[in-house]
Amino acid sequence: MKTDPQSIDRARRTFLSQSFAGIGAFALASLMDAPAQGGVRTTNEHPWKALPGLPHFPPKAKRIVHLCMAGGPSHLESFDPKPELVRINGQPFPDSFTQGEQLAQLQNAKLNALGSFSKFRKWGKSGLEISESFPHLGSIADELCVIRSMTTEQINHDTAHAFMNTGSIIKGRPCMGSWVLYGLGAETDNLPGYIVMTSQGPGAQPVSARQWSAGVLPSKFQGVAFQGRGLPVHYIGNPAGVCQSTQRQVVDEIQRLNGMLTQRHIDPEIETRIAQYEMAFQMQTATPDLINMADESQETLDLYGIKTPGDGSFASNCLMARRLLERGVRFVQLYHRGWDHHRNLKKDFAKSAMDCDQPSAALVKDLKKRGLLEDTLVLWGGEFGRTPMAQGGDGRDHHINAFSVWMAGGGIKPGMAYGATDELGYRSVEDVVTVHDLHATLLHLFGVNHEKFTTKFQGLDLKLTGVEPAHVVEKILA
Secondary structure, rough: OOOOOHHHHHHHHHHHHHHHHHHHHHHHHHHHHOOOOOOOOOOOOHHHHHHOOOOOOOOOOOOOEEEEEEEOOOHHOOOOOOOOHHHHOOOOHHHHHOOOOOOOOHOOOOEOOOOOOOOOOEEEOEEEEEEOHHHHHOOOOHEEEEEEEEEEOOHHHHHHHHHHOOOOOOOOOHHHHHHHHHHHHHOOOOOOOEEEEEEEEOOOOOOHHHHHHOOOOOOOOOOOOOOOOOOOOOOOOOOOOOOOOHHHHHHHHHHHHHHHHHHHOOOHHHHHHHHHHHHHHHHHHHHHHHHHHHHHHHHHHHHHHOOOEOOOOOOHHHHHHHHHHHHOOOEEEEEEOOOOOOOOOHHHHHHHHHHHHHHHHHHHHHHHHOOOOHHHHEEOOOOOEEEEEOOOOOOOEOOOOOOOEEEEOOOOOEEEEOOOEEEOOOOOOEEOEEEEHHHHHHHHOOOOOOOOEEEOOOEEEOOOOOOOOOOOOOOHHH
């Protein structure tokens, strides 16, 4: 019996194709912890599991909220008092500080010193010096660890945000929220493990969605942007006439089809699609309870300074952050777009400080009251600092050589300042902390050795802390 050569070739190609897809499906199922038969995730499987072997050692922190002051708040009006700068206010800024330096929009301009308009005072038993523009944060000074010696490498907003979030300005690198969720998972099964919210004040700069991108990691680990007003996610409810059981049937059928697809194509994004369909269905039940703040007392609303829950303010977002953390979300990031003060510093900085001071302090107080602060890490800060020289007479330009952040809870030593800048606040000079050092320290608090936490990408071991040396800041650990 003769066989058509073309038929043999077709049969051979079919066999190889199906064999490859079948083996690949089992490999993918193993790697992604999905069922091998069809790849369909059942509802009783946890969507956010830690990687095998993580954490490397017992963690101090279980969850984190990053209060991101987008635009770059001035360290000189907030957490880094400089009486010498105040003394020479209006005088020419010494050339010895700025020769050969990158000065953004002040390049080749006449440079005059600009002292802080805000007075500083010592707060609490620790005597931590904080600006009077932040009286509520001053009231919790004994809970805070202020790092006054931060530096960064990027002087423009978008790239500086990318560097702060990912440790790189190269597009496609995972942000720290995605790294944490990817490595450690989360405790929720009906909400995303990483959620982002934004609010706005004077001096608002746009914030790109790439700042919460999963990059080269599977996209299910990217941050999910919630809205501050109304429903946090569009189309979370069923259309009219579609009941929950019908919706469940639709989702199950879509999952079955996607599961069949995983047997034919080796693509982790199919697994992401499966996970996200299931997550969307679970959120239809979880979201109404999440946004219903009727169970919050008036005392709590007053603590945060909330006039109307869900009004899109930073205060309302801070309360939502606490509710998300309580429900097992691993990483919450709140952007307040209101700190880019090239002009009208006194007026606009005061407004932004008023927007963020009380809610930030309230979040720390509320977490502590509920027994969550001990293993919740709070990080507050922007992408860079501001110049000690005036811009336009009454503003400050971007500055990469010095800025401040603060942390609380989650294994951080409270009531202290770490590091120092020079007498004019121009350069970090003592116990300098880089962005990579900050990332290494955050991962350490989560029980992760940053050197061993990598993912393969184009033959390289990619990690959050990059290729340059990064060090855990041991002296700020409790």
